[in-house]
Amino acid sequence: MTTVDDLPIRDDLRGQTPYGAPQLDVAVRLNTNEHAFAVPAPVIEEMRKRLDAELPELNRYPDRDAVGLRTDLAGYLGHGLGFERVWAANGSNEVQQQLLQAFGGPGRTALGFGPSYSMHPLLAAGTGTRWIGSLRDPDFGLRADAAVAEIHRHDPDLVFLCSPNNPTGTALDPAVIDAVLGAARGMVIVDEAYFEYARVGTRSAIELLPGHPRLVVTRTMSKAFGFAGGRLGYFAADPAVVDAVQLVRLPYHLSALTQAAARAAVSQSAALLATVEKIKVQRDRIVDTFRESGIPAAESDANFVLFRVDDDQKAVWQRFLDRGVLIRDVGLAGWLRVTAGTEEETTAFLNAAGEILGERGETSEHSAAKSARGTDERSEEAL
Incomplete structure (x- = not known):
């Protein structure tokens, strides 16, 4: 069978792989930073x-x-x-x-x-x-x-x-x-x-x-x-x-x-951007939950959170996937990225994170209550 390398492809493209995140049919997809809410x-x-x-x-x-x-x-x-x-x-x-x-x-x-x-x-x-x-x-x-x-x-x-x-x-x-x-x-x-x-x-x-x-x-x-x-x-x-x-x-x-x-x-x-604030609440919920649990998480002004894992990030990524939660391995050693989803999707992710990374502080249930109150304390403190 002919392969790409058998063709007269440019030398600087040899051995390269196409860009793309896994597209898998799982219950919770939080890997490509898509907006979590459907078009109204x-x-x-x-x-x-x-x-x-x-x-x-x-x-x-x-x-x-x-x-x-x-x-x-x-x-x-x-x-x-x-x-x-x-x-x-x-x-x-x-x-x-x-x-x-x-x-x-x-x-x-x-x-x-x-x-x-x-x-x-x-x-x-x-x-x-x-x-x-x-x-x-x-x-x-x-x-x-x-x-x-x-x-x-x-x-x-x-x-x-x-x-x-x-x-x-x-x-x-x-x-x-x-x-x-x-x-x-x-x-x-x-x-x-x-x-x-x-x-x-x-x-x-x-x-x-x-x-x-x-x-x-x-x-x-x-x-x-x-x-x-x-x-x-x-x-x-x-x-x-x-x-x-x-x-x-x-x-x-x-x-x-x-x-x-x-x-x-x-x-x-206006209608499309109305749900942006809901996403920001879930983003901050993830950061707050991780930090209160002793898990390092980067400051975020986006709709995703980069967080630290103790083990090989590829293995941890697979453990999330085994629980029906698809997040992103961006190739940064020791770190994984998760998109902030709906409240239900975020809860599913935090539940999985509690099992995988260890519950070292605030539980996902406590975090869900914080989300329901619509608090955004971290954002206020950062200004």
Whole structure:
């Protein structure tokens, strides 16, 4: 049988495996940071109306530049943005790939600070861009002086920052981003895929766009909007960046159906984002429960929690799966990541964690009572 390595594949792709999390049919799926709540019925009805309007015209190409959708997204972001400063594609991965196609490539480099989103180096590899992996602090934060020192050391063409960071959940102080902008000669891409889950007072890098034409802030509708199946990502930047990306985008890359469904979702953003606070309560419930039980857990401004395990994380991951709870092994030795789900899903996870990691403090039942009260003490203390 012919294998990939028998084909004339690029040398730098030999031995690589495709990116992807396990897709398993289990009772509790908390491994891919999907929004836990289904799309509300009124939003589905609005999507249906807009999709029905597009069906008779499917023999025609869609709006190539998706101006209507970009206008809607600019309105959602605010900050005085117009459509000319927003670009959209099939998920934020495609958005970032287009940025690497335009500003990276053979002979150019991209720098990131790990542990962080594992797709960034894969996207770089796919575009022939050399990836430089620097490290965050031991507490998963990133200091401005440390970031600037790495930029001066490597002089990259692109810098990737993740805020809130995946898989740690850590948000960046805008002062760190501002320092990076001052040190980098190339593009600075801030991945804000999880920004809607951030705690009150967390500031977006979008605030830094004025006067910084090489800053790009990427977002997605896959997370807080519950639109993962719709595949829609976007960025905000200087209009010149939008012009540059259009040089490499595929023609008609966003289907008419994708644009219609996404516009419906943006028009119903209040209904879709109404459950974000419920997710944040469950996220904080997980962190509080772990810490009161003596289990280290990282600060999180996302819809997931990174927590420490004493044993081999692969074996612990399997023990959760054996109990019908699917979480994520992100390849970080001694750590696992869990998505904050519904109250019922979170309870199932905490029950499993109590059995696997040992009940060294607060029980999951006590934690459920705290969740029902809707407390958010940790978030208040962190501000």
